Amino acid sequence: MDNLLPRLPFADWIDTGVDWLVTHFGSVFDGISAFLKGIVEGSVDLMDMVPSIVLAILFALLAWFISTRRIAIFTLVGLLFIDYLGYWYSMLQMLSLVITSVVIALVIGIPLGILGSQQPTVKKIINPILDLMQTMPAFVYLLPAIFFFNIGVVPGVVASVIFSMPPTIRLTMLGIEQVPKDLIEATEAFGSTTWQRLTKVQIPLAKPTIMAGVNQSIMLSLSMVVIASMVGAPGLGEEVYRAVTQLKTGVGFETGLSIVIVAIILDRITQHAGKKKQGGTIR
Template identity: 70%
Template sequence: MSELPRIPLADWIDELVDWLVSQFGGLFEGISNGLEQMVEGMVTGFGAVPAILLTLIIGGIAWFVSSRNIAIFSIIGFLIIDYLGYWDAMLQTLALVLTSVIISVVVGIPVGILASQKDSVRRIVTPLLDFMQTMPAFVYLLPAIFFFNIGVVPGVVASVIFSMPPTIRLTILGIRQVPNDLIEATEAFGSTTSQRLMKVQLPLAMPTIMAGINQSIMLALSMVVIASMVGAPGLGEEVYRAVTQLKIGVGFEAGIAIVILAIALDRMTQNIGKQNEGSKVS
């Protein structure tokens, strides 16, 4: 039995990447510069504030959006990060995560809104989201390195691809779960599609959307170590260096810093969603 001919998929992908770089190299360079400036701007802005003052600000935000216990945890946790000597690395990680999440939200929520309103768009978006979530994260790094070189930008791009699907999925879910009787009532009063979306569907879907943003933050944080493999600075770089040099203590310290940052961000965004849900019920 003769063997089936091999499909040269790898060669086609390599040719496509080469063509994209040759045709849109200037665009990729502009995107790279913009993302790098965004991350560096955040790091510079955070770094301009004394560590103790920024810690108190974060604690105040946690108290306002969450609870006193989370505020106390955040203050103690960030002080521990500072005393361990990972404050600057934490700021770099925070900037990378915030940049990735901002892009995920700015792109993901409009896509989710559009997909919730049009079945044809949802049928196209759903398999793309499946692809983004099931493809190993390391695979994202290869074209990202080719397009944007080594540094923080490939890490941001890979984090965006990895963390965006929950925002899109839960935006779709939240809007489509709005009770039909409410939608029919708004239509009976003559509201337009945009009025129905902005005044009824989005406010009621906000707790679910916030849950998606919360998941995106956690997924972006889970990418920091992988992003460090392509030159992204921060706590992930410290963990990766500890792994390559077999420094268990250093890796544990940096890991603790990542956990503290993750818990603080997770609890704050979770409680924002609960507050929105409480106001919706009331």
């Protein structure tokens, strides 16, 4: 079989393509890198200007407003516990990386999901790409990110965006497609345009499903924290990676627990945000 079908140099083609992009669009990638790095570091500096106790209270109030009193109490206690362990600044770095990644994933993913729900051809094109994005090992995303954006926080952001975007696109398409057909027919009978139907009926009814996609994107972005630390991304992931390489079990447990606390806070808040829109909160 090897003699009949010669092996095609796919790896060489990919390397050549990457080198061509770096050579011809290096300045573009440098600009994107500077922009993303400025956002992440700027947001960290901004949050770090606020005393930890004040910021923890603000996050707790936000959790109370969006979700429930129990989540607010857990948010306050959990964040103060992270500060007590001495990982407050690392937590801010990780939170900034996650928020930046998720915002970019939502800005790109939600419009693509809406477009895919309205255009069957676009959906047929998007679905195989999403399958590739979801099944490709996360470490593979870091390789081109390093070539394009060098070592640091930016490759972590880019890899997190690619890794966390598919749920947002898929669940946005699913939520809009699940809107009852009789409601769609009623809006068409009243002469609504496509934009009016989307903004007045389909998107509002699809909000719980879209928020589920947001929730999954946040969780996937958090799961990339430790992997992104391997290419220089700062934060709690860096602390976990350092603890693993130095066999510091206690430090690894503390930083891992801190990541879990942040994950629970973000998970519960986004879950309740989607359900609260439907009326009533969960106690």
